[in-house]
Amino acid sequence: MHFGFTPTQEQLRAEVKAFCEQELTPEAAAEFASGVGPGPAAKEFYRKLGAKGWLTVSWPRKYGGLDGSHTDQLIVSDELEYQGVKSNRVGSSMAGPTILLCGGEETKAEWLPKIAAGGIEFALGYTEPDAGSDLAALDIRAVEDGDDYVINGSKIFNTATHYADYHWLGARTDPNAPKHKGVSLFIVDLTSPGITIKPLWVLSGQRTNVVYYDNVRVPKRNLVGEKNRGFYHIATALDFERMFPCGGIRRDFHRVVATARETTTNGRPQGKDPLVRQAIAEFAAELEVAELLSYQMAWLVDNGTVPTKEASMNKTYVTELEGRLGDLAMHIFGPRFMLREGSKWAQAEGAGAWNYLSSYVSCIYGGTNEIQRNIIATRGLGLPR
């Protein structure tokens, strides 16, 4: 048992920190904080990260990675999140790993280096109006026609489609097969004729989208993995999505603690209030656990395990922890919790309401926390379906 980082890993974290201090411009930082996705400055920052290999540390060098471990990747992502950078990109943390695991050599050679370089981004194309938690019920149709598939239907809650280059699309290719066995995965150029993207704003100020497909033609070679095995490829990738870096939560927690130390109520620093002390200490332990769950995930993957139960525990725990950070900040800030960053009376750089509200989002996306608990119970504990 060993819970420390190696000197090389400590150095890696320090390098990432120094890099952000040097390269993360105010414009890029503002774009990351905006909730509408990266603009030109943030995209430029991603290309710089790509040039360092930090988007895809654990990938083989021939595809633009560093041949590093998942633990190293998590260290990089963790520090990036602490610095305010959104580290979980769809291309590098979901589409890419799925291509690595399930894609043919041609697909790998075509897409992986571009993802690693940070020049292109993907958007997830899973959820539909009638296929949320029941993902296998997705109904957008892809029909073979010559060298192409022709796709018709619609998607909802497809975040990132408005700024990404490609859609990582799950579509039904065999309507007569059992529902898990008739889905395939496609890479679709989001500028293809017939695609319409409409914004959908959620309560936390983040943008997601509705996407309509009207006779969109996709070349056959853009099918990823095996035809009709897409649902299984998706399930594998979801285990990777749930390696949650906690750097952003840790940074905001530090801000909340500093606020408690510095703010005086009725002549007494809030940090001297026993209830505040108890609440902060409780959160500190929970945050420690969240980080250990994430690093345990990385360690399991590094040791050749595909974690399922652990991935679901990690997702559930971290997203609910985000909400509890909101509870804590609300307790300490009082009405000032509602203020946005930049407002005269805002505390802790606005680390209040927006984070709290975004936990409502994160407990739903990536498989609702109810679905995660079903996975823990059935796949992890062997309870009957």
Add this chain to the structure above:
Amino acid sequence: MDFGLSPEQDILKTTARDFFAEQAPTTLLREMRNQRPPYPADLWKKMADLGWMAIAIPEKYGGVGGSIHDLMVLVEEMGRAAFPGPLFTSLIGGIAIDILGSEKQKAELLPPIAAGKAVASLAILEPSLSMGADGIALTASHSAGGYSLSGTKLFVSDVEAADYLVVAARTGEGSGEDGISAILVNVKSAGSRLSVTRLDTVPVEDYYEVVFDGVVVGESAVLGQAGQAWNGLNRVAQIAAVAKCVDMVGAGQRMVETAVAHAKERVQFGRPIGSFQAIQHHCANAATAVDSARLIANKAVWMLNEGMECTKIVSMAKSFGADSHRRVTQLTHQVTGGVGLIIEHDLPMFTYRALASELLFGTPAEHRELVAQELGL
């Protein structure tokens, strides 16, 4: 990072798990709760033969020379088996003497403890119920040739089975951490000025009130330097607190397995109740609570083992572990329903034991206060 055990520790874990399953079935454990002393003598001897009381005692004092981590591997299996009696007390008592005693004292006291022929029990907590140095009020006043101890200790474990008490006492004028000594009291020869009363608790383990009314000991009864014992006592208390965390993890794991097995077998409405989402989520939440508590407990074990400064991690682990364990207890009872409430069922043994693990060596609130101090609040 490495979240796993060494091959030797895997063997220890398997040996301990098999031993408790064979030698200490739950039927026997229930009987043991009503026996004095609780163990059949042959069971204690078998454990001594396995070297368990010796596990963390250095080889030069007749021990096995294992690490704190090795000790914790055994403790997790004890928790899993809800194994009662003085083994836990003996392990912590041995560590206390190893940390606090002089070379001479260790050479004399540790070999019999390692061999299972003597048990020392730690006596720190007092009616103030404070785990801090300020909570120590028992006095040991110096007189010709020795000390006279007066005061009360509470929740001292397994005193009837113990040969020695390691007593935290004030020998100096100072307050706080200053002037606290660790004094060895021989229970069997202390005489009528030491009164020992078993506390009438719910059926957790054996805890006692020990009243010192001028108990006289010699100069050599002071472990280490007089007045300088607080740091050592605090480290022993930290190890004990983390051992309670690890015990709760072992117990919690068993409770989850018990609840899951029940949910697979129990049929209502024509289906196993484990197919109902409400039951599944209780099980998933309980499993997450145990796995989370294991991670933070293990990190504390590792830091203790490495000799790092670990006030914060110990207190995080103990407060988190206790709260998680209470949640596991509640959830697994909810899943097992009426049958889990019957005292012949395995679960109540764990439910009782949970109380002592959660509340001794620092309550969750006390530990959270320490974390707050460590965070600079």
